[in-house]
Amino acid sequence: MQKIIVIGGSRYFGRLLVERLHAAGHRVTVVNRGSTPPPPGVEHLVVDRDDEAALRAALDGRTFDAVVDQVCYTPVQAAIAARAFAGRTRRYVMTSTIEVYDPATAALPAAPAGTPVPESAVDPAAWRVAPDLPWHDPAYLEEHYAEGKRQAEAVLTAAGGFAFASVRSAHVLGGGALEFTGRLAHYTGRVLRGEEIAVHAGPLPTVFIHHEELADVLLWAATADFTGPVNACSDGPLDVHGLTAVIASRTGREPRLRTVPAGADASPFSFDRHYAMSNARAKELGFRFSRTADWLPGAVAEALAA
Template identity: 40%
Template structure:
């Protein structure tokens, strides 16, 4: 049995990852969280109360075992990454860092590739997450892992994750507003986006931990969708006309309201053996589910 540590695993795709690994039955799983959310896994999973940002607490988690795989879903700054690099030195065979599509700027080009942001040459700063934007925090964390870690690291770049269990309710926002006839602010309906389902994200993270893949790797469902096509789909599922506006107010702003296309090329992962789901198959079904709620 592999000894697996998951930093952050009680919500959304972190929770899905635990469930996926339990179903596989090949791992002894330990989840480390601050304890704010009850652990819904019973006695099958060991729970450690750990504040990821407190060096001594993370050290205690690191020293519990010799870990085969560490999954880090809650690293948002260079200093947090430096803590991990130091504390897991000699204590893990593989480190899976959940990064983000956000390391790339939107509109630079279609089908962003791993080489379009190179963390191995990126200048490292110091600070916790409150010093950086989300984008810069993830860039900095990748740079630390790629330049300073003594153990193999894969930086999984994930786009917006969708699912019925999305506590941020980003897709729900659009379905509810169309159903209620409320305005949605979108600056560019022609902008194309990629997404990943929460179950697929969990499956990918599990694969990334078990495979030999290292370095930055993009993860997203096959195919993309324009925001206009997305709204057409929601209209067809709700039977209502979307009230779209380019005037983006604080209340009406779409969580998907990018000004330019923003999606990734996933050839690296596909060529390494991972089979992504088809966005055109699962997204309509998900919208169906949300429209019925």
């Protein structure tokens, strides 16, 4: 049994993580702004993580075995957390994203198409941090989501007050209406309505993970002892044609695909650049992933029913 604090944890796989940590017998604390109460038996600290003084006051006298930070998006947030939790936890796990590898958002080494991208492609220890950028501006943050995550990882890597690991999640699906991004619903809705779906010519595959599996990865990461980034994705990359084929098999309707010119915007999971991740490191550390092909039909059925 460990004392584990989750920052965020109010919805989707974050809430599921809290439930599973509690069910596994850990003493769980959730810290968020109070919009959603945690499950019964879980301690709740209502505080804005961006308010350093308030966060320090809420944590006064408390120590933890691990922190799981679900909602760290900027180097400023990471720096506040690093100061607030220094000396209060032995381990800090940040939920990061596949988007850190997107070559459209940073000058990154080109990965050969078909070669899964390893964690070493983005080294947080070597990443430049720019805390003076307008990270407080929601529009700026949305546009620079991937860079915010890269810099947050860099800050926490350099903090030194705890062992740090980041979980770089693939695109998360499953859960029907719980999947708040609406990306799978975008596809199922358009197929059902017979509407066009914009795709690139020769779209490249990406990787996915089921929301329940991601909760399991984060639980494993919270209680493990590895450090550094680890990629989290189910086995079996998939391109937009494969995704819409699964939807077609569940609906009995053929998707209407419209090819867009090079460089034009397309639908959410159509990619003209390669950054599908490798999950080899997580496997070497002991985690076993499911296959995308095994759970995706069920996720599509949930989206259709939502």
